[in-house]
Amino acid sequence: MLSVNPLCSEALLQYIWLSGHFDPFGLATVTGEPVTILNPGQLNRDGGPDFTAARLRIAGMEWAGNVELHYRTSDWRRHGHQHNPRYHNVILHVVFEHDLPGPPQGIPVLELQRRIPKILLRRYRHLMDHTAFVPCAPLLHRVPEEVWERWTPRLIEERLARKTEVFRNWLEQxxxxxxxxxxxxxxxxxxxxxxxxxxxxxxxxxxxxxxxxxxxxxxxxxxxxxxxxxxxxxxxxxxxxxxxxxxxxxxxxxxxxxxxxxxxxxxxxxxxxxxxxxxxxxxxxxxxxxxxxxxxxxxxxxxxxxxxxxxxxxxxxxxxxxxxxxxxxxxxxxxxxxxxxxxxxxxxxxxxxxxxxxxxxxxxxxxxxxxxxIPAENNRIIRGWAEEKVPSITATDSQSLLQLKQCYCDAKRCLECKVGKSLLGDDINVCREDEEDQLWGAER
Known part of the structure; x- marks a missing residue:
């Protein structure tokens, strides 16, 4: 069994902020200022704040700028953001847990801990801790067909990009x-x-x-x-x-x-x-x-x-x-x-x-x-997917599943995977925690 209060990683918090998997009604900063999210912004994979070009209404005034996310409010100072000019135009500090008397540097703080469904946090922790063939094995039967249909072309594109990179270097040589x-x-x-x-x-x-x-x-x-x-x-x-x-x-x-x-x-x-x-x-x-x-x-x-x-x-x-x-x-x-x-x-x-x-x-x-x-390949990984009731008919199927297993499942990149995202948000408001734990426990 997992702990009653599973941790929320910053990567998960980014996903929750962007996907809106939290209670949006009556949002307010830790000092009581009402918050309306007009646009959560764009995830920034480079240095600097987590989200750029966000649009928010705070205390009746509309703001445009960057949003920074942390597990705790105190992480702002622990990461040294107070000395980094890249963080001077942050308009909102979103945290899972507010652990300071007030907001650092006067930047509004929004705490999400009580607004995130516990089942989502537990499910994420199960994904990170599970040791099955793929992290989401107990829930794969819930993945809609349209999720696979949207995800497969992207996986094939990524796999071909990996394979052709070597050939591209040879062309130059x-x-x-x-x-x-x-x-x-x-x-x-x-x-x-x-x-x-x-x-x-x-x-x-x-x-x-x-x-x-x-x-x-x-x-x-x-x-x-x-x-x-x-x-x-x-x-x-x-x-x-x-x-x-x-x-x-x-x-x-x-x-x-x-x-x-x-x-x-x-x-x-x-x-x-x-x-x-x-x-x-x-x-x-x-x-x-x-x-x-x-x-x-x-x-x-x-x-x-x-x-x-x-x-x-x-x-x-x-x-x-x-x-x-x-x-x-x-x-x-x-x-x-x-x-x-x-x-x-x-x-x-x-x-x-x-x-x-x-x-x-x-x-x-x-x-x-x-x-x-071309018929699907027959190797250890493809047989593993078949045991999880995910079949391969063509080489498109097998190549996409190889890419998924090797580059996402093995690295626990569930938050970047369409299957993982689909399962994290699936029925989070109706699942019972004890039923969810039994489902995961049965797969161990």
Whole structure:
């Protein structure tokens, strides 16, 4: 059970002030001056008072200016605002608890402690203390469908912004060579989930012009990639890896190449289809078969055509090997879920960034359409949401839920989440505290 008087954080107080989740009738300052809120102002995320451009009527006179919020009135002096000129035009000091004989510096003080529904405070404390998969798990069934519909596009936009930031930096590094950026991005995609960094290191170690010149010659391309990956440093029995080794030594000497340490690659606890050797072979086939990969991606509009582009078959040796010099009965091409994973994490962000950078919104829309038509991912987080009765049908659903869990739920950013805001204000005037506590307790 929570304490009878749960604390109200300043972040929650900001939310309450902005959303109006308090009794607005008969508002008055601690000295008895009537207060009417004409406009609560705009939340200020920079330095200075919490809200700017507020409009209030205090004691019959209309004021325009800033509003500062604190848990206690004494926090004004504790934070040193009396010495900061940014706070000289504060027209109202809003607090949860007034703990001084009078207002500091003569600024009117409005206390909200007795005007905020206790159930809202308790629910917020439950959210902050709850240790379930997501903080609001006991109340998720109350979230209206329209809240999800409004929140999902914003989450997708945020997730694409995160993913494209790296690509944007590569564009600047490569002087806006989209083909080179595409190659790096696709390499990362083929390395997911555990060899992402190693694949990126591999392709950053090869001058792009050398890669482009080598691309038409399959065995030379494979020699370059496996040699740079540090996978040609041992003695082999099979003819094929011996040929790759000889070819790579020539390329290495001619171009002054330095191979990666072999220990960069992860092999443990993964299926053979995810072995980095087989992934390199498959990506080498894509590069060999598609000279202008990024241009092809721009021209390929439907998912079956993208799947065909990404599942190019490697050289015959890899039909019976997962690793160099280690035979197997047969090998399998990357499963459709792997191809979809590459589309979601590479193709979609690339198209979205290209459309935004080139001001061609049709490519941004195509990226979003792809997410709408690719099946949802199946991973630990998405399964966790499914257990909470929040299903994923498409990649749009799964990507938005990944963003929500990783960037909001795990960080307890409930006050910035549309789901959290919806639940904080849901039925706060009709819920019984004992029923609410039982609901949360049942989830522990």
């Amino acid at each position: 490569t002087r806006f060579n989209w083909e080179e950026v595409c190659t790096r991005a696709m390499a990362q995609g083929y390395g997911m989930p555990v060899n992402t960094a190693a694949f990126l290191e591999l392709f950053q170690s090869i001058p792009f012009m050398l890669l482009a010149r080598t691309r038409p010659y399959r065995q030379r391309l494979e020699a370059l990639l496996f040699g740079q990956a540090g996978m040609l440093e041992t003695a082999f029995q099979d003819t094929y890896p011996k040929e790759l080794q000889s070819e790579y030594r020539f390329l290495q000497h001619k171009h002054g190449l330095q191979s990666m340490p072999a220990h960069r690659w992860q092999w443990l606890r993964m299926r053979p289809t995810s072995f980095p050797s087989l992934r390199i072979a498959h990506f080498a086939a894509v590069l060999h078969n598609t000279p202008h990969l990024f241009s092809r991606l721009l021209d390929t509009e439907d998912i079956p055509a993208l799947e065909k582009l990404l599942e190019a078959g490697p050289s015959p040796y890899w039909q019976y090997h997962y690793r160099l010099d280690v035979p197997s009965v047969s090998t399998a091409a990357p499963g459709r879920h792997i191809l979809h994973h590459i589309m979601i994490n590479t193709v979609v962000p690339l198209l979205y960034l290209y459309g935004k950078h080139m001001r061609l919104p049709q490519y941004q829309q195509r990226a979003l359409d792809l997410l709408d038509n």
